[in-house]
Amino acid sequence: MLARFGSYLNIEEIVDCIHSDRVLDEDTIREFERKFAHYIGAPRCFATNQARAGLLIALKSLPISPGDEVIVQSFTFQGVIDAILDAGGQPVLIDNSPDDLNADVGAIEKSVTEKTKVIIATHLFGVPCDIDAISSLARENGCYVIEDCAQCLGAAFGGKGVGTFGDMSIFSFNYEKHMTTGQGGILAVNNRDLIGAVEKTVDTYRRVPLNPEKCFVYGMLLEHLALERPQYKTRLTATFGEECYRRDGKLFEEMDGLVEAGATEEGIRAALLPYLEKHVRRSRSRVQLGILPEWASRRLLSFRDRFRTPPRKRVESEHLLMNTYRAAVGCIALDHLDAVNRTRNENTERYLAELDGHDAYGMLTISGKKQPAFLKLNVLNNTSYSVPEITRKARKRGFELGNFQWPKPVHLTYPYDVLVPHRREDLQTSEYIAGHLINVPIHYYVTPEDITSIVEFLTQIGSRRTA
Known part of the structure; x- marks a missing residue:
């Protein structure tokens, strides 16, 4: 069966690297941090255990006091909310845009108050958000911007790499992402005035054993x-x-x-x-x-x-920093990243060309300023089938399709529905996206034959009910 995700790996190359004594040298971590900083164009990077660990470190490096607000979209990873709560901030949930699934800039603007300290600008599925508008809005209101690039490594906006617009940005390297170290992340610091504060925060944590x-x-x-x-x-x-x-x-x-x-x-x-x-x-x-x-x-x-206060997962831990083995793998993965992203984008273009004109699926609207690095192709289900029905039928045909990301937005997910104040009527688009999203695999190991088969399946599903 064709898996819904799959990161490119050269097993022998990785084993040869981690087999060497050099992998135990902490210079390997610094090399990975420098190499990644050069790749995205950031002044300083810090290798972390996960992207959410990088977000927690970023938030704790800012002057956030209890009650300070952090604006974040509701259709996002729950670990983002955990990091905000661990840092003492108050998440303010805003709606997503149906155009590209990222934050609705108008909703951000309406949610900014005197208590707003940070806006998290999330780039979902490899498609940049409207980062120029969000950055301008933040500057006008004296807010910090943290870019969540966990799903968008290698993309650009107006010719400039994502992750370099905000004061800081986070990236993820788990197995579903553009490149992988198994798990892991990077915190990039673009605002040079914050590098010292981040270094002090990083020094309070230890590397994973x-x-x-x-x-x-x-x-x-x-x-x-x-x-x-x-x-x-x-x-x-x-x-x-x-x-x-x-x-x-x-x-x-x-x-x-x-x-x-x-x-x-x-x-x-x-x-x-x-x-x-x-x-x-x-x-x-x-x-x-x-x-x-x-x-x-x-x-x-x-x-x-x-x-009682409902239990939730914690990001806070003694060991929030990446160690040498994953840093060594990260150096290798960066060498292959551009080629892998080209393959992902080429696969996406094949799908889009073959699905063109099929109104059974809603396609994203991506402005000319945005140069994606697609992590998944996403379509919105307009057929008479539910997404779970489509998932079951696709599995019988030998591939995985469906909403494998987040079945519900944060505001409908326990315990955040209790912990995070919100107005459900203001978050209807995020609910619609969660209920209609179909993730279509585009990863490195997807073949042209796979694309043809999946398009034939989607076309059949979109045209009539099948047995």
């Missing part, structure tokens, strides 16, 4: 093998690989030995396949057992618990 660091990299390699078509039959998460290593000490020891020996890709595949099959079966069993739906989980809360 080496064994967990290895789990991220080894997990990335296992994920790559798990998503190969002969093996891929059960839907897996982007963290499947690292989770396998965390719960299976023998698997970790096996991979450690393979890296120590500088094994080839075929050697690694042969050695890991039995482990992979076992963990995929385990993953399938967990899916079949099911997870309690949100409404059922909430019913299980005791009467007393209903009057």
